Amino acid sequence: MPIGHHTSSYCEQYELEEVAAHLLYAYLFKGLSGEEAEKLLFGKDHQKGWYTKVLLNFYGISNSRESRNRGRFKFYSLEDAVHELMLTGEAGDAKVGSFFLKYRPDIHLPQLPEGRHS
Numbered sequence: 001m002p003i004g005h006h007t008s009s010y011c012e013q014y015e016l017e018e019v020a021a022h023l024l025y026a027y028l029f030k031g032l033s034g035e036e037a038e039k040l041l042f043g044k045d046h047q048k049g050w051y052t053k054v055l056l057n058f059y060g061i062s063n064s065r066e067s068r069n070r071g072r073f074k075f076y077s078l079e080d081a082v083h084e085l086m087l088t089g090e091a092g093d094a095k096v097g098s099f100f101l102k103y104r105p106d107i108h109l110p111q112l113p114e115g116r117h118s
Contacts, residue, residue, distance in 0.1 A: 060092025
């Protein structure tokens with residue numbers, strides 16, 4: 001059986017990284033739950049937040065209520081959020097910041113302190 005045999009229609013319409021960028025943005029900036037974000041993007045094909053949960057775990061972002069990551073950047077511009085993500089020193093934050101930079105190369109970061117690299 002070839003890879004992608006069970007690909008559903010939304011996977012055919014979107015690049016995987018583009019989907020990830022939308023889900024991360026919806027969770028971190030809009031404060032949507034994983035299920036809400038998936039319903040917006042996938043419609044009836046949503047997976048009850050499962051894709052978003054896996055994505056958050058991959059990037060090392062806790063989705064527990066105590067972490068307060070959901071809507072963490074609600075009142076930030078993308079540029080300000082990326083600056084903060086790149087400077088926290090947390091590995092997951094830097095990965096997410098780099099990920100957003102890939103889709104917004106127009107964001108200019110300040111010079112990082114010695115020993116920190118994006």
